Amino acid sequence: MIANLGYGILTVTFLVTLYSAFAAIYGESKKIPAMVESARRAMLLTWPLLTLTAAILIYLLVNNHFEVQFVYEVTSRSMPTYLKVTAWWGGQAGSLLFWSWLMSAFASLVTLRKWDRDREFLPWVIFVACITMSFFIGMNVFFENPFAQLYQNQTTAAIAPHTFQPANSILYIAPDGRGLNPLLRHPGMVIHPPMLYLGFVSFVMPYAFAIAALITGRTDDRWIRLTRRWALWAWLFLSFGLVLGGRWAYDVLGWGGYWGWDPVEIAAFMPWLTGTAFLHSVMIQEKRGMLKHWNMLLIILTYDLVIFGTFLTRSGVLSSVHAFAQSAIGPLFMGFVSLTLMGSVALIIYRWDSLKAETEMTSLLSREALFLLNNLMFISILVVCFWGVIFPLISELFTGQKVTVGPPFYERATGPLFAALMLLMGIAPLSAWGHSTVRTLGRAIWKPTVVAVVITVAIFLTYTHNVYALIGFFLVAFVILVTLYEYWRGANARQKTQKENIFTALWNLTARNRRRYGGYIIHLSMMLMAIGILGIELFQVETQGTLEINQQTSVGGYDVIYQDIARFPGPDGREVTRAVVSVYKGSEYLGELHPRIDYYFDAQQTMTIPGQRSTLKDDIYVLLVNWEPASATGATFKIYINPLVNWLWLGSLLFLVGIVIAAWPEKDPEPVTVRASRTVQQTSAAD
Amino acid sequence: MTKIFFPKIKATITNYQLLSAILCTFILALTIDSQVFAQGTTPTDDEVNKIAKQLYCPVCESTPLDVCPTEACRQWRDLIREMLTQGKSETEIKQYFVEHYGPQVLNEPPNRLVTYIVPIAAFLLGAFMLFRGFQAWKKPIATQSALMEKARADDRKNGRKGISPIQDPYIAKLEEELKKRS
DSSP: OHHHHHHHHHHHHHHHHHHHHHHHHHHHHTTOHHHHHHHHHHHHHHHHHHHHHHHHHHHHHHTTOTTBHHHHHHOOTTSOHHHHHHGGGSSHHHHHHHHHHHHHHHHHHHHTSOOGGGGGGHHHHHHHHHHHHHHHHHIIIIIOOTTOEEEEETTTOOEEEESSOOTTEEEOOOSSOOOOOGGGOSHHHHHHHHHHHHHHHHTHHHHHHHHHHHHHTOOSTHHHHHHHHHHHHHHHHHHHHHHHHHHHIIIIIOSSOSOOOOHHHHHHHHHHHHHHHHHHHHHHHHHHSOOHHHHHHHHHHHHHHHHHHHHHHHHOSSOSSSOOOOOTTHHHHHHHHHHHHHHHHHHHHHTTGGGOOSSOOOOTTSHHHHHHHHHHHHHHHHHHHHHHHHHHHHHHHHHOOOOOOOHHHHHHHHHHHHHHHHHHHHHGGGSOSSOOOHHHHHHHHHHHHHHHHHHHHHHHHHTOOOHHHHHHHHHHHHHHHHHHHHHHHHHHHHHHHHOOOHHHHHHHHHHHTHHHHHHHHHHHHHHHHHHHHHHHHHHOEEEEEEEOTTOEEEETTEEEEEEEEEEEEETTTEEEEEEEEEEEETTEEEEEEOOEEEEETTTTEEEEEOEEEEOSSEEEEEEEEEOOTTOSSOEEEEEEEEETTHHHHHHHHHHHHHHHHHHSOOSSOOOOOOOGGGGTOOOOSOO | OOOOOOOEEOSOOOHHHHHHHHHHHHHHHHHHTTTTTTTTOOOOHHHHHHHHTTBBOSSSTTOBTTTOOSHHHHHHHHHHHHHHHTTOOHHHHHHHHHHHHOGGGBSSOSOHHHHHHHHHHHHHHHHHHHHHHHHHHHHHHHHHHHHHHHHHHHHHHHTOOSOOGGGSHHHHHHHHHHHHHO
16 A cells, blocks of 8 residues: 555656656746746655655565565565665665655755846756656656565466556565665665765756756856856765775675776766866866867766666666666666757757857967866776777677676776876966966976976885886876975965965965865875775785685785684674684784675575775785585685775775865855956966 | 795786796796696696686676686686696686687687777877867967067068057957957
């Protein structure tokens, strides 16, 4: 009964989104403001309606309503309550509803802003947001109903899910559910998908404004000014979702790494790439009135990659640990992506003339030229990723040959592009908007370059002779030095002009230009992450072997002694096999680690949880690979030494600080930027 | 306490060392490849994983064979161990897996060129378009410089001193825009 109520509200919400979308454009075309207002209120209603739907689903999940197919598939009686709640996004139907629910939150929020200055955008923003929502809610209503119940045919005894009770059948209530995929029973999974989805759905808003700008013909940079903070928050959520996914993989998947170039990881990475390119390239439009077509195209690509990414994860077209099942929704997703992409590009072509640049590029070394090169790198990485993901499909389609595109391809193809991006990250902050010459740039750059070279030589003499690592560490040092130099330069200027002490100067400098200095903190955090990535990618050491009790093995300067092992029942319906190993470095005792294997009875699946010890220098990461109680040959362990990996996680925390600074709402009204470029005057780097 | 296995260091070597190592391995492979394990020495887990790492689990896609926890993969790793004991080389073992489970067990497509050509072509195309864009954008500036040069020449010819209005960049720009509109 209550499941039917959930389905009923879901269907009503679907109709409300359709009404809202069409009332908005009807009201706009017939100039009936009341109709547009009605559409706005309808969009505002979607969030309460979907919250009610979600509450019903959570009620069913928490109270073991195994007559509901979705509940039966993702929960079991032994699961703790918090996991029953997070099981909401642990399966196909629920995760689509979760997507819509988050989207409706943003849609409802956007209706509440002041529209006085941008009234003409409103109907079109409503139209785009509601069409996107109706597509996702429609998926739930027509194909992936989370409230479908299991019915048993009284003649054939066959059990099948149905939205409505078929004739000659009775409701079937399973005694217990199948339980959530053990990989998803982790605190990281409580935050990772919501963050990623928040990133996905919040990119819909800048897209909606871009489309509104194209349709209304108001193609100045107003839409960018309105949505840049949305885009920054979207980028925050998406970035943090990716980092959390990496940490979850490191802690749970037991392969000793954080990123495996899995197609589904790449699906989430692709909109991040275009989103990052967008965040850089909108600055060119704001400062110089250029690249209007390109910015439109980037936000359209980001939106469609979000939908494409959701399609890859939901449709099961690419089998991976993330894809839940084969599904009929694939072609519909592809249709939606194609339609929105073609429609949006057609709009750009229609408005081509009004999107022409207001100024010209004056120097190949200017900030805008370097930003364009940065965009080229991001888009090239996107092409590598996109091609890598679809190549197996193309190969199978045209040659019938199934192939795998694994990490070696991505690492080789993206490595030089990431290095070029780092170089640009170092040079661009020193170049000026409008005009830079080799001489002006050289004068700013030589000091950080010399210090970076000295640091690299020191690393060569003390740490490694690996060429790739030396190039990487040089670039990291260069970018960090340039960024700190920029901070020092700004703070020094304030100290002189405002008579402030260094700390007040740094504080005020950041507070006065949050986006710029928040951006620099993000650059610094990226470099800390790069240290971690270089460490684990180039210097990871691993070994595997079977040890008897009290037997020792050594790896990367660590000695590991196998002490004990035990098997016992754990909470959440699992059997835990836990080993105890002691770790020494030389004669120094560092402590015990407890690698374990958890076997989940309901899902009939094992999880290998590592024992880890982390320092800034390296991580020792021990996995229990195998242990048979009847066997006398001991237990098999796999040990990884992951140098510098903690810098990756530290970098991600600093990243969070940087992006919150950059995206924090301004108290004062937006300053009006006068484009100095209109007078072709040379502008300084400190804009 | 005995040390029973040794760490495998991924990359703390220079290119020169790498080249020497490849040459040595090649020569060693030619001479003793089929003898090492034929004498009954059991290959270590690290030697098995070195090959398993380059193969993908034929069942659970996107999972390298060396870390896949399923029973099937454990059996495949045992198969690699057995083949190593029989004296099979790395290439032979990989070939065996490709023949039995298809080329998708390799972590890269057999024909690598096809995989790399599209991203490289896209990058070159992007770079070319950007280069053309830069040229197109720089044209108006070239026009402006030519205008200023002409103004200077006029000044010299007429014996005028000081800055001609056309030498002022703002006025030059204005003149240029007026010309476009006229």
